Amino acid sequence: MKKILVIYYSQSGQILDICKSIFNEKEIPSEIEITYKEIKAIPEYPFPWTANEFFDVFPESVGLKPCQINNSDFNINNDFDLIVLAGQVWYLSPSIPITSFLKSEEAGKLLKDKPIVTVYGVRNMWVNAHSKTKNLINEIGGKIVGNIVLSDKNNNLVSVITIVRWLINGQKEAKGIWPAAGVSKSDIENTGKFGKIIYEKLINNNLMNLQKSLVENGAIEIDYAIMKTELNGGRIFNIWYTKILKEGNLTPKQRKRRLNIFKNYLYFVIFGVSPFASLFFKIKKIIFNKSAKSEIKYYSS
Ligand SMILES: Cc1cc2nc3c(=O)[nH]c(=O)nc-3n(C[C@H](O)[C@H](O)[C@H](O)COP(=O)(O)O)c2cc1C
Structure with missing residues (x-):
């Protein structure tokens, strides 16, 4: 069994x-x-x-x-x-x-x-x-x-x-x-x-x-363009989270203000930047197909 x-x-x-x-x-x-x-x-x-x-x-x-x-x-x-x-x-x-x-x-x-x-x-x-x-x-x-x-x-x-x-x-x-x-x-x-x-x-x-x-x-x-957008996003999220929690003990008001700025940033990136990033990575995949494939393979395994 x-x-x-x-x-x-x-x-x-x-x-x-x-x-x-x-x-x-x-x-x-x-x-x-x-x-x-x-x-x-x-x-x-x-x-x-x-x-x-x-x-x-x-x-x-x-x-x-x-x-x-x-x-x-x-x-x-x-x-x-x-x-x-x-x-x-x-x-x-x-x-x-x-x-x-x-x-x-x-x-x-x-x-x-x-x-x-x-x-x-x-x-x-x-x-x-x-x-x-x-x-x-x-x-x-x-x-x-x-x-x-x-x-x-x-x-x-x-x-x-x-x-x-x-x-x-x-x-x-x-x-x-x-x-x-x-x-x-x-x-x-x-x-x-x-x-x-x-x-x-x-x-x-x-x-x-x-x-x-x-x-x-x-x-x-794996969709290559989404994966690449995400990998870049991951690095930026790390910076944001460190900035938001930086001074340790935030008052609820300070925390809310920082999260509000992050929220607006996120909406801007999703709707304003990501369509262009996606297009860029789609073109990149066509030009550098071999390296794109090996990256996809790496993250699949
Ligand atoms: C706070 C929050 C953040 C999320 N962030 C992501 C994300 O970064 N990437 C993603 O693919 N899905 C994200 N999701 C969607 C979740 O991964 C999941 O598909 C959805 O919440 C349903 O999950 P459940 O099984 O808990 O109901 C997020 C969901 C929540 C609640």
């Missing part, structure tokens, strides 16, 4: 739907047992968010500052053969509850020396967050053997608008010209193939080439 532990955090339940589709109950082989454990933030983050709450988690997300979580739920027997860590990205970083779990003593005990598959349900920018997650996992002695990313495949600016509609106004469903927000239902339903690959590799003790098979079956689809 091979035992898989799925550790997840999700506000809307999207990532749980993704995991339940990857590990479709009707198709779990008799040699596999799956346990689910949910990370809960204490207190819970709001959902839907107000605009202020949404921007308020920026510095702590980027700075990897943990919040309180239900640690005691993870004080469990560590006899798992594979850990699946499933979550989302907040501000090009792992969401605060995921960071908090990875920084907890319990994660150290559960993940040390274990093969780990990461699963993300995101808008479309996850590369920076995955690098940060990888570092946190390396620090506690775990080893990432696979990565599955599900994202919103709509145009970048359309998905910004629909995700705000969803996360701040609570409207996920399609309306008028706007498609439904988040990962599409058909993409979620199409993930059972990843579960089958994981079972096969796990049962045959062959996890080391798991990612290659996952990528061959579409577990990672």
Whole structure:
């Protein structure tokens, strides 16, 4: 018997739907047992968010500052053969509850020396967050053997608008010209193939080439222009977060003022700069196709 532990955090339940589709109950082989454990933030983050709450988690997300979580739920027997860590990205970083779990003593005990598959349900920018997650996992002695990313495949600016509609106004469903927000239902339903690959590799003790098979079956689809825009954004976010938290003890008024400036900057970059950046990187990909391909390959593996 091979035992898989799925550790997840999700506000809307999207990532749980993704995991339940990857590990479709009707198709779990008799040699596999799956346990689910949910990370809960204490207190819970709001959902839907107000605009202020949404921007308020920026510095702590980027700075990897943990919040309180239900640690005691993870004080469990560590006899798992594979850990699946499933979550989302907040501000090009792992969401605060995921960071908090990875920084907890319990994660150290559960993940040390274990093969780990990461699963993300995101808008479309996850590369920076995955690098940060990888570092946190390396620090506690775990080893990432696979990565599955599900994202919103709509145009970048359309998905910004629909995700705000969803996360701040609570409207996920399609309306008028706007498609439904988040990962599409058909993409979620199409993930059972990843579960089958994981079972096969796990049962045959062959996890080391798991990612290659996952990528061959579409577990990672990278848009070069979005990836490059994100990588630049990640560097700029680091500067912003350090500036916002610089003097340590900010009064709520000072913090709000700084976050307001950041908010305006972000809107300007998303709607004013990113379309041009995207065009620039699309042209760059055509001219430097070989190096673009090798970068895509690097971030896929
Ligand atoms: C505060 C916040 C920041 C986010 N930042 C990003 C981001 O940088 N990149 C991205 O692809 N998605 C981003 N998202 C979308 C989430 O990754 C995720 O897809 C969405 O919140 C649904 O997650 P859930 O499983 O918790 O419901 C953000 C969401 C929130 C709440």
